[in-house]
Amino acid sequence: MGRRAKFLTLTLSTGEMLVMHLGMTGRFTVGGSQLGEFHHETGTDARHDHVVFHLGSGATVTYNDPRRFGFMELWPAETFQAYPRLMRMGPEPLSNAFSAAYLDEVLQGRKAPIKAALLDQSIIAGLGNIYVCEALWRSGISPKRRASTVPGQRAARLAPAINEVITEAIEAGGSSISDFASTNGELGYFQHSFAVYAREGQACRNCGGPIKRLVQSGRSSFFCSTCQR
Missing domain, CATH: 3.20.190.10 (MutM-like, N-terminal)
Incomplete structure (x- = not known):
C-alpha cells in the first residue's frame, strides 16, 4: 500500500x-x-x-x-x-523537492492569490486549507497577496513555515475538528495549536488584534490583517 x-x-x-x-x-x-x-x-x-x-x-x-x-x-x-x-501533482511539502527556491520558481507570474496557489495540487501536493492558513500566518503573508509577489524574502519565510506546520500536525495526530480520528480511535490535537484557523473574532496570538475571515474560491481563509501583509 x-x-x-x-x-x-x-x-x-x-x-x-x-x-x-x-x-x-x-x-x-x-x-x-x-x-x-x-x-x-x-x-x-x-x-x-x-x-x-x-x-x-x-x-x-x-x-x-x-x-x-x-x-x-x-x-x-x-x-x-x-x-x-x-x-500533474507538485512535490509534497515534506519532500526534498520542496523548498523556498521551488516556490520562487513556481510562483513567478501567477496572478492568483497566494492562498489559492498553495491549495493548487499541481503546485504543492496534499496541502489543505487548515495548514495553508496556519503557514501563511506564521510567515506573515496575507492570503490575499498576489502569488507572483511572494518569491524572494516571503518565500524564504513561507517554505519553512509550511514544513513546520505539517510536521507539528503529524506529530499531534492531525486536527480533530468534527469527526476525524486516527486508526486507533484517538483524536488529533493540533487544533489546540491553531493560531488563526476557525478563530474568527478571537485575538491574534501575536499582536492581539482580531482574527478575520474571508471566502476565497469557496474556502474560508482566516488571517490577521495586522501581522499578515
Whole structure:
C-alpha cells in the first residue's frame, strides 16, 4: 500500500492499482479480526458503509463515508504512471523537492492569490486549507497577496513555515475538528495549536488584534490583517 498526497494506492493481485481518496469524511474500519489482532470499535453509522473488502484472514475492511465525497478507481498497474489524477501533482511539502527556491520558481507570474496557489495540487501536493492558513500566518503573508509577489524574502519565510506546520500536525495526530480520528480511535490535537484557523473574532496570538475571515474560491481563509501583509 502506498500514498501520494491525499490518495491511497493499493496493488492488487489482478495486476491493477486501486486508487482511493477519503474525501472529507471517509474512513476505513477493520472488523472480524481475531483476538489479539488490531481492532477498534469505531461507532460509525453502517448506513454509510459503501465498500467492504473481505480478506483471506477472515477480517473485513469497510469504507464508510457519510458525505460521499471520497472515491475509488481501478487503473492498470503497468500504466499507472499515466494515471491522470496524479500526473500533474507538485512535490509534497515534506519532500526534498520542496523548498523556498521551488516556490520562487513556481510562483513567478501567477496572478492568483497566494492562498489559492498553495491549495493548487499541481503546485504543492496534499496541502489543505487548515495548514495553508496556519503557514501563511506564521510567515506573515496575507492570503490575499498576489502569488507572483511572494518569491524572494516571503518565500524564504513561507517554505519553512509550511514544513513546520505539517510536521507539528503529524506529530499531534492531525486536527480533530468534527469527526476525524486516527486508526486507533484517538483524536488529533493540533487544533489546540491553531493560531488563526476557525478563530474568527478571537485575538491574534501575536499582536492581539482580531482574527478575520474571508471566502476565497469557496474556502474560508482566516488571517490577521495586522501581522499578515
